Amino acid sequence: MEIKALKCPSxxxxxxxxxxxxxxxxxxxxxxxKIMLDDIHTEHRIVDEAKLxxxxxxxxxxxxxxxxxxxxxxxxMKRREGLLSALGLKKD
Ligand SMILES: [Zn+2]
Numbered sequence: 660m661e662i663k664a665l666k667c668p669s670x671x672x673x674x675x676x677x678x679x680x681x682x683x684x685x686x687x688x689x690x691x692x693k694i695m696l697d698d699i700h701t702e703h704r705i706v707d708e709a710k711l712x713x714x715x716x717x718x719x720x721x722x723x724x725x726x727x728x729x730x731x732x733x734x735x736m737k738r739r740e741g742l743l744s745a746l747g748l749k750k751d
Contacts, residue, residue, distance in 0.1 A: 667692055 661678040669692035676685045684695045 665694070667694060669694075 662675060663678045664673050664675045666672070667674050667687040667690065670687060670690040672687060672689040674685065674687050674689070674694070678696075683697050684693050686693055
């Protein structure tokens with residue numbers, strides 16, 4: 660079993676513990692605070708990474724959409740100009 664250490668969020672002491680997946684919490688040897696291992700080790704990182712990925716993805720999608728939108732707009736304007744000049748309505 661792996662021995663790990665973390666800082667107690669309550670008293671700041673370095674707490675050593677044996678990491679056991681079936682036990683999601685430990686007690687601080689010094690102040691007795693119950694420390695959720697999930698909170699400290701995994702949850703925050705996973706949540707943050709997931710969030711970052713999601714934001715990245717959103718940003719990318721947003722840029723793609725903008726690009727497509729601009730392209731469409733350009734094409735539409737070109738078609739409009741072509742049509743106008745074909746009808747002899749374009750003044751230039
Ligand atoms: Zn403590």
